[in-house]
Amino acid sequence: MAANAQDRRSAGPVGVGIVGGGFMATVHSRAARAARGRLVGVVSSRPERAVRAAEELGIENAFGSLHDLIADDRVEVVHVTTPNALHAEQALAVIEAGKHVVCEKPLATTVADARTLTDAAASAGVTATVPFVYRFHPLVREARARFASGETGRLLTIAGSYLQDWLLESGDDNWRVDSAAGGRSRAFGDIGSHLVDFIEFVTGDRVSMVAATKRTFFDSRAEHSAITTEDAVAVAVQTSGGAIGTLLVSQAAPGRKNRLHVELAGSAESVVFDQEQPETLWVGRRKGSLLIPRDADQLAPDAARLVTTPGGHPQGYQDAFNAFVADSYAAIAGEAPDGLPRFEDGLRAAAVAEAVMDSADTGTWVEV
CATH class of the missing domain: 3.30.360.10 (Dihydrodipicolinate Reductase; domain 2)
Structure with a gap:
């Protein structure tokens, strides 16, 4: 199960895993870094893509599979940034491993799968957020x-x-x-x-x-x-x-x-x-x-x-995304940010x- 709030507050930077190696993985990795997360690992559709993503995004490790990523004790929260049809299966695997999860929208391609994920996250007691960043x-x-x-x-x-x-x-x-x-x-x-x-x-x-x-x-x-x-x-x-x-x-x-x-x-x-x-x-x-x-x-x-x-110094999309991830990590630490999706x-x-x-x-x- 996920660490309790007191343990999380006293620990160092939250350990971050990312699933996917495309555009949204880039956005999530920037936001995770801005929120002082430790980018532990990434997994993609193929091992060579994971290696490339790790190099390009400055992530410590490229994992061969989602199973290997979530089995690593250094990973506390997993960002799911893959194509929509994969969200339900991958996010559920993260939850069942006792990890916190940030899952790209749509949360799932069916209402039934979205409800399954919502219920699973509540039962597991993990922080589970979706980036409605606007x-x-x-x-x-x-x-x-x-x-x-x-x-x-x-x-x-x-x-x-x-x-x-x-x-x-x-x-x-x-x-x-x-x-x-x-x-x-x-x-x-x-x-x-x-x-x-x-x-x-x-x-x-x-x-x-x-x-x-x-x-x-x-x-x-x-x-x-x-x-x-x-x-x-x-x-x-x-x-x-x-x-x-x-x-x-x-x-x-x-x-x-x-x-x-x-x-x-x-x-x-x-x-x-x-x-x-x-x-x-x-x-x-x-x-x-x-x-x-x-x-x-x-x-x-x-x-x-x-x-x-x-x-006079503009803020934009990435700033909004950074704030969303920062509030997600604050929730992992036991806080209750207002308006967190x-x-x-x-x-x-x-x-x-x-x-x-x-x-x-x-x-x-x-x-x-």
Whole structure:
């Protein structure tokens, strides 16, 4: 089993293992190092890839298998950064070994598997987190604080989008387009999950009903054919609190790289956050609208604690990821960081994605 909190506080840097050797492994390794983790080992799809990843990322050891990695007593937490279809099996193996786990989203490709992981982590008493890292932009926490304090009033409407262009053309390809590797949903499962998590985290309200339509613009790409996963999806939503809204998710929007944009209209004020311009938060009022900068002196305490550079020196995606991993390691040490996304949140995302896909397939409103 995992070490108790007192033991963890008195120990040295947390021992980190990474599963996977691609882009997300790079992001996780940077964040682990920033959080003063000891990068003990990495395992990849092939031994030679693990060796290369260890060299490139400055990790101490390349392991031949996941079994060997989690059997090493120096490894306390394992970051799972592999293709989606592998998450459930690999994360469960980590949990059953008594290790803490950070698992990339989607947590699993089915709700049943996500629930199995969530229950297993709770039973094992391990810290298990999933990187909904946009929660860790300081101005996202500022927006959340405004809703929690009642400044925004009652949530009325939602206008959200997450747009990318990396799969714009038929020659663009990736393992994610294959449902066997990525799961039933691609665009929504990959980035729409961030959008819904953002909305629910900031407002404290939950999406309760969805009506969706989806499109696959290319059923064949450079290395894949008979593609069924969606390139884009549009969703009408209702919330438990009575708000209504629309969501647009696309991986074929020219010029948009990672444009997560959300406008939340309350009865007293609106807030707008643009992930590609994360240094300001627009607060709209009938009289006297504001543009709030990422300046610790002007922010709520939970937002200010995430400010790591002076105003005018931008923070971005990697900074948010670093903060997420730092809070994950703090939880391993026995602390209780506010807003840390755990496996329960990964399970929630899986349930929303399933409802969206069911709605798109049936053409009806579906309850989440």
